[in-house]
Amino acid sequence: MNPNREQKKLIENTEGSFLVDAGAGTGKTFTVTERYVEILEKAEPKDIFLATFTRNAAEEMSERIAEKSSYKTSKIYNAPISTFHGYCQGLLERHGFDTPKKLGIKAEIENIETLESQIRERQYFDSFYENFRSERPEYFEYYHLIQDSSDLLSLLKSLASRGVIPEKDGWFLKSEEYLDGDFDTYREIFRELNKPQEGRNGNKNQSILRQRIYTIKYKELPEDAPSYSDIAGDRGCKQVRKDFMKKAFKQDREKLKEFIRDIYFEYLEYSLENSYLNFGFMMALAFVTLYSNEEARNHESFNYLMIDEFQDTNEIQLKISLLLADRPNICVVGDWKQSIYSFQYADVDNIRNFEGRMNENIAELNTGGQRVSFDSLEVEKIGLKKNYRSTQKILDAAEQSFELRGNNYERIEKPDLVSLESEASHEEVDVRKLMCEEEKENILRRIQEIIGNYSIEGEKIDYSDIAVISRTRSFGLGLQDLADEYGVPAAYEGGIELFNTSEAKIVLAWLRALRESRKGWAVILERSGYSLTQAERILDEEKEEEIPENLLGFREKLKDIEGLESQLRSILDRYGLENPVAEKIIEVLTDVYRSSFMTRGELIRFIEDNIEESEIYEVDTSRQRDCVKIQTIHGAKGLEYPVVFVADVNKGRFPSRNGNYRPVMFDDVIGLRQRKVFDPESSYVFDNWRTEILSRCVGSKYDEERRLMYVAMTRAEKYLFVSAEKGRESRFFEDLELEEENISGEPEKQDKTGERRDELKVERPESTRKRLVSTAERTDLDEAFTDNTDYGRKIHEFMKDYVKNQRRPESQVERKISEKIDSLSGEIRAEVEFTYPKDEVVHTGRTDLVVETEDKVRVIDLKTSENFREAHKKQLKIYREAFESITGKKVETEIFHV
């Protein structure tokens, strides 16, 4: 593959700073890795920092670079090619020990756990918040405004992502300025929105702002607040009264800021005392470390910086990269049009206003001392505009995304953008809009039609060439069910609410029933065909004898079964539930139960919390080989398919009408604001008219939805269908100008065994994600992956046999395990059971590998999943304590991932 002119320019120019606008399908990964290899001509891997958005992407980059360069693979794998999060975690471990003191926090950073689980963090935060409330009664008014503590937590996280950080008696650096907002920008926006609109025959109509403000009429405002007509004038008035521009912005926010600072600071303190950090806090502390510790800065500095997927970074990451740069040599690569992670606090302004933002931050960071090694950054822009993925028809259609209105009165101007030019070699084929009364059925029917009649360059299309992507998960899950019904091979890929499935609910019920809980029996009886009232009667009258014999018998049988895994299996088997979801439930529960030494009660609590938080787990159903992929837009980002359906472009779904309602909000322009006020006189919570006005000036919520549409459509290589249900089409669908197709029809039922396997496969370009294993390993894994726990069991079995010298490795994974075991010296034992009393509890467990030498013991645990890293750490901690007390030797623990 030879680079084109723009790609070449970037690859060859390794000196200076660049902003690379790398549109969809323009060979970004190729260019970045080539440039990296080019830099290796004059620098070592350790001098080059390459940041990616996901761990998978980091691995893929390493893999590709290792292939291209003459360096040893291990050298590349140890190079700083990682996510920002991963890098910052290491940075804190190396230099963060004293960082909390810089903010006035006594705790130290040592053995800190990064909390990835939302559930656990909410539990921690809630217990912190409860305590805070009782200790700080002076903030009572805010407790009335904030009903849901998670609103507060997400506010703190969003502050951290922007580099707003609290100190004991104030704010770190210019944080406070950020909280005050930016009046000048606000003024401009207000004036712009308040211009009367062009009506017919040169008439003026009311301004957009005045229109938007109308609902203030129905707000509950305190008595002294201005009325709607005070603000917007009388009927026929075209504009909001101009003096309200200032009046709305000016509000005394001292107490609110103090409240937020105290809660932020104390929660950070609490979190450090309890040795955990969330992603946001971790990044914030990494930033504080680099800012305030010159030694750390000198140690962690790079000659070359490259940041991939820059549209998904936030301000703190931008600040960190400035402090990491040895010299003005920073290359950021991304596409603002594909920025779709604002809910993860990504800030699209990072890329849209790169040079400005960099220079503002350099100035800020260099006040009172040189911390960034240079005083300004000159940035050269490079645009990659040759697209090697899609036909021109598809690219043109996708570009329409930015002209789609979100609602009936939105007026948008098409933003400046670099149009992509198709270099794809395939013929021009279909780009259509589909509309039908039964959308899901119609999509399936259309898929059948494609499979039967369409071809690409003479070769027929496979199911696996087709993807259906939608804004929401629920549509995809619904489609999956229907596809199963009709026998169309399809696989939903991505996370589901694992514990909201019927599989999980029956498991929960039996776990409860085993503890004699009424709650569990109600569900079980209902499942057995009793009505809710019948079930309640039986339970109310405590007539256990009325519970069917077989159910009671089953409970006794369960009681006798040893081990959680077998119990779970019998429960699920009883209901005939043998599917990937059931397997995942078993995997998650046995893993978390064993590794965190939970009681049964805690396990039930764990499930309940998962249900409440709608926690998402990845369930892998992709083992089916030739099937249609069903994904969310977020899930499909970075991937490509010959045939793409963008489905469910319906009202309320896409664009999503997200209620971004927060009692306390933060925005770059208007700063920190409260949307409600508490009146102590009447003990009543009123709406805050000022914030009502301000919040209508900022945030065009549909921009990100338009970018989502762009991402969705650019996934397609040859065929693109945008689909909606008749009568429910969204504004997006209506505005999209494409050839329409209006045929209804049911899909045919097909026989699953009748899958057309004999058809020729169309060669697919390498996907840019999910390439954790090389192709050779993948075939091995496919064999082993009949299901996940099965896989784990097989691996453990092999390990045991190998230690006993009873088996030879046969697959890649097994070789990896055997090499590991061969590398160990000492007395090796597999599956060692132990009993260890600690405090009131007796821990029993079984460790995978124990290697004993004269002076020490090594405990190695095999893990097949990285999902529960923190729980695993806890498990190992207990192993260590146990073996130390049993053997009296020094104990080392290790997780071995396979």
Next chain:
DNA sequence: GAAACCAGTTTTTTT
């Protein structure tokens, strides 16, 4: 013909 009003509907994505 624009502005005002009213009643009814729907509510997401995940490193």
Next chain:
DNA sequence: AACTGGTTTC
């Protein structure tokens, strides 16, 4: 809460 899509008022 924020929208849609209708009717009523000015």
